Every structure is written in C-alpha cells, then in structure tokens.
Amino acid sequence: MATTRLILVGGFSGAGKTTLLAQAAARLGQRGLSVGVVTNKQDEDLVDTKLLQGQGLAVREVSGGCFCCRFGCLLTASDLLSEDSDKDVLLAEPVGSCTDIYSTVVQPLKEFYASRFSVAPYSVLADPTGLRQVLGVSGRNPLPKKVSDIYRNQLEEADLIILNKVDLLSGDQIVELKALVSEAFPDTPVLEMSALTGNGIDSWLAWLAGDQTDVGRIADVG
Numbered sequence: 507m508a509t510t511r512l513i514l515v516g517g518f519s520g521a522g523k524t525t526l527l528a529q530a531a532a533r534l535g536q537r538g539l540s541v542g543v544v545t546n547k548q549d550e551d552l553v554d555t556k557l558l559q560g561q562g563l564a565v566r567e568v569s570g571g572c573f574c575c576r577f578g579c580l581l582t583a584s585d586l587l588s589e590d591s592d593k594d595v596l597l598a599e600p601v602g603s604c605t606d607i608y609s610t611v612v613q614p615l616k617e618f619y620a621s622r623f624s625v626a627p628y629s630v631l632a633d634p635t636g637l638r639q640v641l642g643v644s645g646r647n648p649l650p651k652k653v654s655d656i657y658r659n660q661l662e663e664a665d666l667i668i669l670n671k672v673d674l675l676s677g678d679q680i681v682e683l684k685a686l687v688s689e690a691f692p693d694t695p696v697l698e699m700s701a702l703t704g705n706g707i708d709s710w711l712a713w714l715a716g717d718q719t720d721v722g723r724i725a726d727v728g
C-alpha cells in the first residue's frame with residue numbers, strides 16, 4: 507500500500523473545519539488526487555459526514571469519542587476509505603473539543619505508522635471571535651474558562667495556526683489579530699483564510715506541500 511498523506515485540521519468548534527475540508531478535498535480532487543475524509547464527533551449525529559457525502563466525497567466517520575481515544579477507529583476508517591481505491595490524501599477533522607491530538611495521534615502516527623501515513627503539519631483553525639476571547643482582548647461574552655482552556659491548548663499544539671473567517675474582518679483587523687496571535691504563540695506560523703470564499707486555501711495547501719520559504723519542516727502533499 508502506498509503512503510497516504512494525512513492532513514489533520516483541528517481547532518475551535520464552529521471555526522470552519524468542515525468547510526475547509528470540503529473545499530480542500532475538491533481542490534485536491536481537481537489536481538487528480540484521490541481524496542478521502544474522516545470526520546469525528548462525540549455523539550452519533552455526524553452532520554459533517556452528511557454534508558461532505560452530499561458533496562460526493564468519500565467519507566468515513568469516527569464517532570463516540572475523539573480521535574485520541576478512538577485511535578484504532580481512525581486507522582480502521584482510513585482502511586475502509588482505501589478499500590475501493592488507494593487514497594493519495596486523507597483529510598481528517600478531530601472534534602472541536604479535542605486537545606492532545608499531537609501526542610496521542612500525530613506523534614504515534616509518525617512514529618509507528620510512517621510506512622502508511624505521511625502526516626502533514628498539524629493545522630489548527632480559529633475564528634476571530636473565539637480567538638479574541640482566548641487572547642483576552644474581547645470584552646464581550648467571555649468563553650467559559652473550560653472552553654477557553656481547550657482552545658488555548660489547541661493553539662499551543664498547532665504546527666500552524668489558521669485565522670479563518672477573515673472575510674468578516676477589515677484589513678487592519680486581520681493585521682492586528684495576526685500580530686496578537688504571533689505575540690502569544692511566537693514560534694507558530696499564522697496563516698489567514700476564508701474557507702467560505704476559498705481565499706487562502708491554495709496558499710495553505712502550498713504551505714503544507716513545503717512551498718513556503720520561511721518554514722522548512724514540511725513534506726509533499728502529493
């Protein structure tokens with residue numbers, strides 16, 4: 507079996523992970539790559555799965571817990587997706603409340619499944635509202651501490667932080683928010699994106715493919 511490129515996109519609940527995965531799958535498909543998607547929810551009602559299937563994508567789901575505690579199911583889902591045809595790329599969305607993805611999923615995959623998966627840098631998607639609240643610069647509707655802590659942990663374990671929904675921001679607001687993120691997480695690159703309009707998605711895929719000039723830790727998308 508050929509090595510499959512695994513692109514995990516975590517991040518805040520509602521930040522736009524499924525929207526991004528659907529867009530990315532379409533773009534990679536247009537490039538002639540065979541793509542599968544793995545979705546994840548705590549409960550059995552996988553809205554994301556239905557949405558992605560509705561777009562004609564090959565989807566498998568891991569339900570009843572996040573990828574970190576259902577690691578075997580993630581592997582099974584990937585096997586099932588490859589049953590019909592080997593997949594060049596698997597896109598996977600851990601549930602929005604998941605933290606510790608790096609040590610429980612990314613690291614073991616790199617260490618023990620390197621012949622099966624080439625794991626892309628771990629991207630964590632954040633929306634402006636959630637980000638301002640986590641960074642403590644929003645006076646309105648502070649997040650419950652528990653949620654805020656989860657989001658902060660997600661940002662801490664990211665290889666790349668994506669500021670999504672920039673279509674809702676002015677140019678100045680984007681610059682300001684990116685600067686705040688870089689101040690709080692100085693070692694982590696930050697990309698801006700609108701998964702809804704598609705703006706920034708090709709740059710992200712190029713970044714993952716190692717085309718970025720300032721960060722040299724990435725391998726091929728395919």
Ligand SMILES: Nc1nc2c(ncn2[C@@H]2O[C@H](COP(=O)(O)OP(=O)(O)OP(=O)(O)O)[C@@H](O)[C@H]2O)c(=O)[nH]1
Nearest residue numbers: 518519520521522523524525602670671700701702
């Ligand atoms: N304005 C704007 N809305 C977006 C963008 N990306 C996603 N959305 C919207 O945000 C909402 C949540 O998007 P999803 O893609 O379901 O987010 P998610 O992170 O997968 O959500 P969960 O799986 O529930 O955690 C939807 O209404 C999307 O249309 C964006 O770039 N801009």
Ligand SMILES: [Mg+2]
Nearest residue numbers: 523524554599
């Ligand atoms: Mg989703």
